[in-house]
Amino acid sequence: MNRNTLIQSLLDEPQKQWDIIIIGGGATGLGIALDAVTRGYRTLLLEQSDFTKGTSSRSTKLVHGGVRYMAQGDILLVIEALHERGLMLKNAPHLTANQEFVIPAYTLWDVILYTVGLKFYDLLAGRLSMGKSYFINRSKTLERLPLLKPDGLKGGIVYHDGQFDDSRMAITLARACVENGGTILNYFRVNTLLKNEKGKITGVQVKDIESGTEYAIHGKLVINATGVFADEIHRMDDPFSKPTIRPSQGVHIVLDNSFLQSNSAIMIPKTDDGRVLFAIPWYGKIVVGTTDTPLDTVTLEPRALDQEIDFILRTAGKYLTRPPKKKDIMCIFAGLRPLAANPGNPASTREVSRRHKITLSSSGLLSIIGGKWTSYRRMAEDTIDRAIKAGIIEKKKCLTKKFSFYSNNKHLKSDRLKIYGDQADEIEKIINDYPDFGDLIHPALPYTRAEIIWICRNEMPLTVEDMLARRTRALFLDARASREAGPVVAELMAKELGFGKSWQESEISKYNELVINYL
């Protein structure tokens, strides 16, 4: 992944027609890009910021069928997601894990309801099940979750779901696209849809945010995969188009593992106001969330509301013997769910389906809205199939069901480096050749200087934020430590990418400002 080389592919043949142009570099767009390149279409993806700057780096990090959606009766969605969960765990074993969850039960009714419900969840997973669910008594529950409040506890129901690193998964998708001949560009914003005299879309007008250069790019098909921003693209197509997205904010906080001291996650199926709350171990910390707050406006950098943080702390405090306080929070992150809503639907966001919707406008804009990270592969397959059905592109078979992102069985000294996939041993080689690069970027963070160098060479980061938020997960694990690591990271990046002192200073100050949002 070299940005200059990829930009060159736009310049080489300015008049060439792409088969597919995808707007949006989150889970949905990158999934579609991989589906398209592996089928053999000439594919271009354009992301206005960094890959997964939007919702796709801010999820709960679950590869799941969705126990909650089952309770809401959305069985088809759950069956589809459980199937996709199985495929993702098989195809990306280096970025996913089988996570054990315990639902604490405080009444006999809870015991019966959740034991039966989760048996049904197991059944829906079929042969892609990740392990059977079962009831455990009070003492076994407290053995697994030693810091769970014991008052009134009857027992727990154990079940399994998948967990993953969302933005590393996205970067892995991006790399796979490029390896298969696709062109994937970050910091390229689509400003206009180009149309012919019949009003049909023929391409996009796009601006390289880095250089300011504008390009007119032509393609047979333009796909709108912009998540919560989908309506902005709809308005480029038709200024009078009705809203199709109902954004809903979800907030998480990150705590030290000393609040849980367990490898099992806690799932609270019904909080005081009817939401679901998770406390999940992730890279040695605990991610606790989430909320569901309907919003009217969308932004790339959403902010958690005070009442959302208070709700999470209050609810976690009801279940944990050591109630977390604001000062214990290591990171707060907010994301916007791109829920597909019927225009004028007054339903609360909890009842809005998480299923994806694909629409084709009369001018030929194919839009995909809604969905979940877990289902990204199926969403991509459905989108491309829809374009084939509409006769926009020729028929080619989907190949992603068995597309493996990890083949390397090489022995790595550090299992942690597996997140870099088949090239992880290149990072070990940097450390072997230059042992100083084996030093950590910060004592409280797991990342070495060698990783920063390798990422600069292979994964197209342009800013310190790209590096600390999405290539590594430093910002999400410990926002303060990531801020302290900023100068070291800026210096390493400047050397690798060929920037001077003023770039370093400006990057450090931009990053310091950003971190305030996460504290």
Ligand SMILES: Cc1cc2nc3c(=O)[nH]c(=O)nc-3n(C[C@H](O)[C@H](O)[C@H](O)COP(=O)(O)OP(=O)(O)OC[C@H]3O[C@@H](n4cnc5c(N)ncnc54)[C@H](O)[C@@H]3O)c2cc1C
């Ligand atoms: C709080 C929360 C928790 C979640 N947890 C889970 C979970 O645990 N498991 C799960 O399966 N799902 C989960 N989801 C759902 C999942 O994260 C989303 O469905 C998914 O990430 C959406 O991806 P997307 O690509 O559609 O949107 P995004 O990730 O937002 O990507 C859209 C991209 O389009 C770009 N864009 C917009 N306009 C333009 C333009 N003009 N030009 C170029 N680019 C543009 C944006 O910059 C953005 O990067 C969660 C969602 C939220 C909010």
